[in-house]
Amino acid sequence: MQVASTTQSDHAAAPRAVTMPPPLAAPRFELADSRCGRITCYGDGPTAPTEQRPLLLIHSVNAAATAYEMKPLFEHYRHTRQVYAFDLPGFGLSDRADRIYTPRIMTDAILLAAKEIRRRHGDTPIDAIALSLSCEFAARAGTEAANLFRTLGLISPTGLDRRAEAAAKKGGDKDATRAMPWLRNIFTVPLWKQRFFSLLTSRASIRFFLRKTFGRKDIDEGLLEYDYITTHQPGAENAPYSFVSGYMFSVHALKLYQALSMPVWMVHGVRGDFVDYQGKHAVEGLPNWQIEVLQTGALPQFEQLDKVVASYDDFQTRAAGA
Template identity: 50%
Template sequence: MRPVSRQRAGRSAAGVALALGGSAIGVLAWSRLAGRHRQPLPLALPGRHERIDTRRAGVISLYSSTEAKGVPLLLIHSINAAANAYEVRPLYLHLRSRRPVYALELPGFGFSERSRRRYTPRLMVEAIHAAVDTIRQRHGAIAVDALALSLSASFLARASLERSDAYRSLALISPTGFDKQLSGEGPPDGHRGRDWLLDLLDRPPFGRPLFDALASRPSMRFFLQKTFGSSEIDEGLMAYDHISAHQPGAEHAPYCFIAGHLFPTDTTRLYERLRLPVWMIHGERGDFVDYRHVPLVAGRSNWRIETLPTGAFPHFERPGTVTAAYEAFLASITRSPGD
């Protein structure tokens, strides 16, 4: 009986190997045929668009609309598999008639450089520094207001702590880092990256095909529904995200995100150190509703915290409510000479 068992085991192992090999070949073929990695990416926002070559962050993408007068505002999208400036579109469209507005695309996303490299919080902070330097050079070195979504809120917090004179106020929409899993008082300027996982994921020939599967329409819809906490997602965002995620090099930054390299180790400590006026708003629906550590800052005079019965992107669901609340916050802080 033993030789028969070994024979069957050998056949089973061979069958599994053939199935895996066939699946791998299928994924590669599907990626080449369906990935459409060279589909033109339209601009996410109206106004001026430029790509700026920076010394520490590579080439970054910056949108702007500067016809109105006032304190410049910088908007920063979140971090996910398909992040880009479209995520701040409702805010950009509303506020550009009231003040100069800029929208940064962080390294690895949108029209910014998408080379294969380590994407870390430090790289993102350097990109924010470069964008703010550019904005201030164009507006008489005035301190800017800045707003960031989700995980990027921690990058903005660190950037403002390093150059506090460059900022008048901060706004954080659904900021990561007040929850149980990603709050942190670990080593300063560190990250949670696992190099072995990144090396496993971001490796040819299967790195790109696997990412194409992750960034398929069904998968992206699933994750957007978790973000919105509802099946009622923004279809314009969904369509743009899909195109953006199928550009050459689109997999590199998301793989760093998945492997943990973009998650700071000291987020809680960053928020606690903020002394600038801070406006924070978040939703109460979906997968991103753990704000158990908010009491650490909620009682401070420089923080204003609001909630809405929405998902993690309240500015898409209730744009008028969000912009009105943000403008009320801005009106309440000390006005600068250029206001």
């Protein structure tokens, strides 16, 4: 497979002033779509042609999310295969427009990036790994355009907890979210909109939330510093306010996971505040799923990268032989 250049996209949007360093030290390009706006992508790989399929990494959603969350995986795989990542709408160097951010917007961004990557690599299906809430978006993309993805990886996915299991039994609108408009209205009152977010994203607050994510006092200090930088940019509060108001959580994420037809790899930890996987029994018996549990928090790529990549590479070998 011939490796394509990643220095600039045909679809690059109008240039703008960069007010912070990029989350990944890699060639950048931009894609634009009327629904998800402008998204900034990063891509790199070995100089020699490789037979491995391109890999797309998708960061999570939180107050400080960027492609930096996938940096350990990006740095590892850039030496052996073409690897891509991007900042989701509302985060990093992508558009941070003041609007309501939804699963539809995030899913469209994933589809936009996946289609561009596939175009660059001879129309071959790609591999993708998503983190946390973005696993729900990736699963939706995988059900809507299964031909784009050869495999799908899920790190610490949301939507497999007790509440998701209960929702699956009740049924209802497949596109329903947990949106609380009243809560977003409170957060976005101009008088305190930015002031409250500044309090939420002080270094002390970010450290507090990262410790809950890692499930221990020791965290990745580089991630902390970049989280602080990205949360102190113009418009940084817009997407997070949709996140904390429930707009980006799908009520029926569990059904999206069950509907995936491609090989699926899932890994999660056992420490911290994000360890409720009571509903995973609904997928762990499916023949296309491989699930790994590690003694980590919700960001295993920062704690046990060697075990994460060993598990994922084993999964890739099995998927290739299936």
